[in-house]
Amino acid sequence: MAPNSTDGGRVTLREVADVAGVHPGTASRALNAQTRALVNEETAERVLRAADELGYRPNPIARGLKTNRSYTVGVLIPDLMNPLFPPIVRGIQDRLEEAGYTPLIANTENDPERERIDFERLRARQVDGFITATARRDEDLLIQVAAIGTPVVLVNRRLDQALLPAVVGDDRAGVRLAIEHLADLGHRRIAYLAGPQQVSTGYLRYEGFLEAMRDRGLESDPELIRFGDAFTEAEGMRLCSELLDGGAVPTAIAAGNDLVALGCYDVFEERGIRCPDEISVVGFNDMPFAGRFDPPLTTIRIPHYEIGARAAELLIELQGDTEAPPPQIQLPPELVVRSSTAPPATA
């Protein structure tokens, strides 16, 4: 009776349709207040009764892109000045435009209030869906947006609970590559300069650091771990200064991202510390021009263009009455060894 029943016992739209004896498309229209008038009144009542009996809760993204389309998609970016986002936007745009959609890009400046306003304004402009890189781990706003019928795909960052489809880099695996590289070089006193913990990219990389250290039998010295408020060069400078002013001295620093690594470079220059001779640094993202820095930055390459492209594909595919759990796509990272890492001086 329920060929599409998903794990976890979630009731699907197809099950509701089967019980009501109607086509799933009819059930969908009956369940959506905006389209209910399109369905015979008696049929609509039968569907609603079936949904009620089965305990059906509509999957917010199940409705997919509306049929009455504007052919625009809202794209929310937390910080266009962070060089990792332009390639993501480019990937999103290329795929959307292949499918005839135009992205409308908003830059939320990592400000929840701006983000709320941008969502509202883009919804008022009747975008067919959203791709957003702004997610905080426990964010309700996105769920609400999806719940009122506009599909939402997360990109780069995801929620703690897999309530919305997401395309991200594998943050844990990426940090593992960084730590294993440093450990292979002989480093044992490895510092971690973490990004903000309320976003998945900050949290999962920190988790990945702890796991990778443990798995290599290395101690994570709390004095060598610092948490930043943002993934910026300025925060990198602040964290690196604090770290070096503390008593504990690392032979290597794993930075939350490449901009944080650049902040370390700034502090090294101020203090006359040679990289990698005295302290190795590994970044995260392989942002544009990371290979141009002095020294060229060893880092973890995340396929940002591809992440953007897959997110756009996912949004386009989210059409009709798919009832599958929201896909969580993680793309694999890659270690890029350049000249900011070397064996520790003491080794």
Added chain:
Amino acid sequence: MAPNSTDGGRVTLREVADVAGVHPGTASRALNAQTRALVNEETAERVLRAADELGYRPNPIARGLKTNRSYTVGVLIPDLMNPLFPPIVRGIQDRLEEAGYTPLIANTENDPERERIDFERLRARQVDGFITATARRDEDLLIQVAAIGTPVVLVNRRLDQALLPAVVGDDRAGVRLAIEHLADLGHRRIAYLAGPQQVSTGYLRYEGFLEAMRDRGLESDPELIRFGDAFTEAEGMRLCSELLDGGAVPTAIAAGNDLVALGCYDVFEERGIRCPDEISVVGFNDMPFAGRFDPPLTTIRIPHYEIGARAAELLIELQGDTEAPPPQIQLPPELVVRSSTAPPATA
């Protein structure tokens, strides 16, 4: 009778209103087909007759931001991957949001067809105006958009004729700073790797190069001048390779922008040429991270954030029935000397 008459004998809306004996606001509504119905029929006829007699041609931007507002502004960027644009976008956004407007950003990929589609879609979304960095020197599309009543402000690039308001860096003055710097160091054989000539930034910088060379009594050797199809690192590599494969050898290269300069760095690395010891390089823009390159790039700083901010202010100010000629604002450049320039080896 015509206190607001502008130079060049252009007939103003105020003059039309005076002749028709109506308020300028009434004249404006009567002249706009979309709002004519708001005006008494006889009055409208009187205004149209006056406009006809005086030879009035509506200033496309004169209508300013519509009163029936969506509080969104379309922002068109030719290439988000070019690092000079995020600061411009940021400047635009900050000022627009202060005034309660949300920018909707589109990336046209320097493709006129994409640009046309983006304009259409954003117009369909009823944006209150446009700020665009996509202008080609002789572009009709922008004039057409403005003519149908949506205000347009150009940013970073402008038209040959000052038909639309524009906020740009002073390209000529910028290149002059670069050439004077090289000449002061003792360079006489100065190559120029120009950007595309169909956009003002490519054309005016090239013009500025010729003027500055002439004013310093230096010869512009045609063999030392190359024209690129785009302001990209790949084009910089191509042009620099062509230049060095030609017979003439420069002691310094002025690059159309910083990405073109990076293309020179790539060729130098391939060929084992030391910069600045053998050839000096000066860029243009002072894009983010230009000081991080190896060697840190001497370049011309253009105040991109400020350019974006002023463009947004201009759009917001374009309200009511201003009849002034479209302002052409040029912000001053600044020479930033780093380590990619030095006296010529032979000096």
